[in-house]
Amino acid sequence: MSQVSSSKFDIVPPEPAALIESLRSVGYSLPTAVADIIDNSIAADARNIHIHFHWAGTNSYVVILDDGRGMSEEKLRNAMRPGSRNPLQERSPSDLGRFGLGLKTASLSQCRNLCVISKPADGEVSSRTWDLDVLANSPDWRLLLEPSPVAGDALQKLKRMKNGTAVVWSQLDRLIGTQEAGDAVAHTRFNDAIDRVLEHVALTFHRFLEDRSVKIYLNEKAILPWNPFMKAAPVAASTTPEEVIPFSKSKITFQGFILPHKDSLNDDEFRRHSGPRGWTAQQGFYVYRNKRLLVYGDWLRLGRPAPWTMDEHYRLARIRLDILNDADAEWHLDVKKSIARPPALIRDRLTDLAERVRATARSVFAHRGKYGRRTVTQLATDRPWTSTIRENRRVYSINCNHPAIQAVLRSFPDKTPELESALRLLEETVPVEQIWLDTAEQSRDHATPYSGIEFSVIKADMRRVVEFLVKTGINRKTAIERLRSVEPFDRFPKLINEL
Ligand SMILES: Nc1ncnc2c1ncn2[C@@H]1O[C@H](COP(=O)(O)OP(=O)(O)OP(=O)(O)O)[C@@H](O)[C@H]1O
Ligand SMILES: [Mg+2]
Structure with missing residues (x-):
């Protein structure tokens, strides 16, 4: 009072x-x-x-x-x-x-x-x-x-x-x-x-x-919808899994989208999806409150050590953030519904998640042309490992979007927390020093993926991934083709032909 x-x-x-x-x-x-x-x-x-x-x-x-x-x-x-x-x-x-x-x-x-x-x-x-x-x-x-x-x-x-x-x-x-x-x-x-x-x-x-x-x-x-994540486009964006971040009584849902490289779009698609502000300025977060877009093309002053700026290398990164209307004050919502600033409590978590999306987007952007048309998108996301910076240190994470990992996660939905902790354990204990020492000592000696493993085993692994992709609604032929951009199967085009 x-x-x-x-x-x-x-x-x-x-x-x-x-x-x-x-x-x-x-x-x-x-x-x-x-x-x-x-x-x-x-x-x-x-x-x-x-x-x-x-x-x-x-x-x-x-x-x-x-x-x-x-x-x-x-x-x-x-x-x-x-x-x-x-x-x-x-x-x-x-x-x-x-x-x-x-x-x-x-x-x-x-x-x-x-x-x-x-x-x-x-x-x-x-x-x-x-x-x-x-x-x-x-x-x-x-x-x-x-x-x-x-x-x-x-x-x-x-x-x-x-x-x-x-x-x-x-x-x-x-x-x-x-x-x-x-x-x-x-x-x-x-x-x-x-x-x-x-x-x-x-x-x-x-x-x-x-x-x-x-x-x-x-x-x-x-009025036709304009989807910033290229939902209806012939070449889909690749996505990171949805992450739910609890926040006071409310929650936030995070999902990253890495849009396809220019090389995999025709001129018309490229123009259409650039958005009202153009590709580079459309990167960043898209914050929705009850499905209604508040803020877009903005890194929300997140970033380490300095806030991220609009940079061409990251122009393929767009992140969807869903908030509810029960935390408006914490998000500093304004009357015009054109400002939303993330609450201090979740800034670190958002930065970690966004960092991964940015790293993938950068690698898709950087691999332009090298891998040919229409495969570039998958290539970056279908690597088993990604490397990112967390609290100024480089860390290696397992890409949960990799179809082989996805196959396991989706097969045991009720075991997701256990599987995630197992993956986290592997990620957090990558023996970086050991690998570094070993490679320094025997620079040409380290094994390439699957070297020394029977072809029948590799093929069985490939088939499992194909089965998984088929289950997600992709037709068999496309699923097999997709293997050509899934690391490490991309090393074995002949085996893929035999599937
Ligand atoms: N098209 C409409 N149909 C029915 N009711 C309406 C309509 N437009 C406004 N109202 C009523 O008028 C009220 C005032 O609207 P106004 O937009 O000024 O405020 P608000 O929507 O409550 O809050 P905000 O300032 O965040 O928009 C609304 O709460 C609603 O009850
Ligand atoms: Mg109103």
Whole structure:
């Protein structure tokens, strides 16, 4: 409890026009503002969201219409209140909101007139409007009951719908300024802005679009998901196993993706997957909160000894991080949902895991061309051992993605902890000094993999890996071909031919 006496006070309500004008500068861009409105639609269980950009010079407007659960008049009035809900309040696990601000701050960062029309199931359509010009001339928070003049279409649509909500932005001073409808430059800028919204929505909500839980249309055209991990591409990224990191009451899921080298993509694939910012700037973490992308193309100031920077060598590394909405404060989530900083407690663990992904990505990048087309991706991941730096020291780890290791791990899912501790034991006790001494002494004498072992044994090992790959859904021929890039089987092309 505060020690300050609360029995004497002034009441100082904020001045509406001054406060709203300041809130406009929170720093939204048009795409992030649209995404914030879509968050609300998804949180309201919408299945279809229509974004409509209407060009008419200074009379241009934007409508975001959803078929979510809608709001009663009373709820709508409260939703329009800046700070409609306390950020400390617990939220349902699928809620994308936190601050009770987004609808207002995102909208008014783009327009001077925000009109929301809503209809709950079995209820009436109601509307409320914030108009900054009205606020500028009034001492109190006047929320208008009338819809804005451009909202007629949305109103009619909602009347015909069972339930839903429309957010209508007009007087788009930030986007349009005072240009006339005939102004070609302004119209081009408007269209460019629409393209940026399209890109941002396709990426931010790609997981909702992929699992078809929601469809989003932009000027009547369905937005297709843009998957940063090249899910639908002909050449798949290779992945590290999913790691779950417990964190206070919450948890974080980590998975690394190493994208295929340029040489294994055609020009079109290469361009398409470079992303809005281009290959090098798209590397790093992709942080999702309840499937919704918050931050991407960012190493989150992790790295040893200095924070990692965007470096071309690591451009094939992209890491998916899933967080839940019960640790927002620890992640320093901001109102725009565009900042998320890892809590101090898990930074080391994240750095260790990311280091491995980076090392693999670097080796795929470095082996360009040398191993020919379409095999490069597997090559780096299908090495039994990888070497990485941990706490400034080099360590050697067993690659759990190697198909032979995977075959064992997947065969005994209930023994995963035991198997992992056995692998860890091997990793932690690699006799590096001994190997170093031995190689120094007898430089040409060390055995190559499988030397002195019967061919029948090697072939049996190869077959086991093929069987495993077949079980994961790969056809037999492809599985056998895959062996050509799995170390150490790649040393025995003739034996592979005989399989
Ligand atoms: N499209 C919608 N359908 C139904 N309810 C909505 C819709 N948009 C907003 N709301 C209601 O209005 C409230 C306020 O929305 P607003 O975006 O301002 O805050 P929030 O989503 O709670 O938190 P945040 O500031 O993190 O976005 C929401 O909590 C929700 O109850
Ligand atoms: Mg919101």
